[in-house]
Every structure is written in structure tokens, then in C-alpha cells.
Amino acid sequence: MINYELHIIKLIRTCSNCYILVDAASREAAIIDPGCNAEQILEELEQANAKARYIINTHGHWDHIGANLEVAEKTGASILIHRLDQPMLSDANCSLAFLFRGDGKGGEASRLLEDGDSIELGGLNIRVIHTPGHTPGGICLICEDLLFTGDTLFNLSVGRTDLYGGDHETLMSSLTDKLTGLDDELKVLPGHGSASELGYEKTHNPYFPK
Secondary structure, three states, X not given: OOOEEEEEEEEOOOOEEEEEEEEOOOOEXXXXXXXXXXXXXXXXXXXXOOEEEEEEOOOOOXXXXXXXXXXXXXXXXXXEEEHHHHHHHOOHHHHOHHHHOOOOOOOOOOEXXXXXXXXXXXXXXXXXXXXXXXXXXXXXXXXOOEEEXXXXXXXXXXXXXXXXXXXXXXXXXXXXXXXXXXXXXXXXXXXXXXXXXXXXHHHHOOOOOX
């Protein structure tokens, strides 16, 4: 039985994906990576008849946090981000806000996440997996049969590691140590591009250990 609703918003200006995960029973929602277009995100939330409880950032780059502040102010949702990426919420250079003509104001975190943390959303449980490499505090999120991978894992690719805090070897270790052992049936929902399945990525993605 599926206990959630998933709304996928393609943010054209930042070429990124924003996800709204809704607990079907309570109508509580988590907004994952609101990178821009707060109005579009809020409209989708209203159409879903859901109340935002959390804003969860998979990492601190501007194309994933740019609408944090406006969405938080208009919904009362709490901002959650990994401890190591917290500085990026207020540092325009680290968040690369200047590339998107952003002001660098990503809001203030209400909770700093760590590897293995659980986030309760109504009757849903969201598990935090620390997957550094793209950024020091990059995370993936597991809920039910969904795997939100941010910029750690894409369809047949991975996130770049030549930006602030990036490290290729660390990212490869995250794939090996944190994602390889997960269920093949998990649906991969990346920060950019199209969805995939983890089993497919393990077999076909050239960055996965063989």
C-alpha cells in the first residue's frame, strides 16, 4: 500500500528538480530542494491540499536552496540541512548563488542533520544518508520505495566534484559504502534530470563499482 503522494516540479531557471513528498493520511509535506520559483512550489503545495512541515536540502548549492527563505516564511516550514553544509545557507560564494543571480540568503536551519537521522512526516519515516563528495554535507533520503539523491547520483552519472567542497574520491566512496547495498527496486529521484532505478544504475552507471 502506498502511503504517500509525490509531486515533481521541474524548475526551469535552475534546471533542477524540486520534490514535494506528502503523507497521504496527515497531508503533511516535505519540500525537498526548493531551488527557485517559490510561487510555483507554493501553488503545487496548495493544489495538493498539503501543509509544508519541512524544507529539506540535499545540499547547500543555490539551485537547491534558493527558494528556502520565501517558502519557509510563507508556510512556516522548518529548514533541515546536513551540519556540514549549514554555512552554505548564508555564504553566497560557497552556495554559488552568484551564478544564479541569487542574494545568498538561504534561510536559517531549524535542524542540522547527521547520517542515520530519521525525519518523521506524519506516518512516513525519511532516513538520512550522508553521501559527501559533491559537497561536504551532501545527503540522500530514503522514504518507502523512494531514494532522493540530490546531486550525488544522476541517471547514468554523478554530481560534479570541481566546485567548493567537492572531492571525487569521497563521492566514489559514498556510492560504494552508502548506496551499493541498498535495494535495487528503489526509485532514484535526482536533483537534476530524469528518474531512474537503483538496480539499473548499479548495472549501467559507469561510476558505480562493478
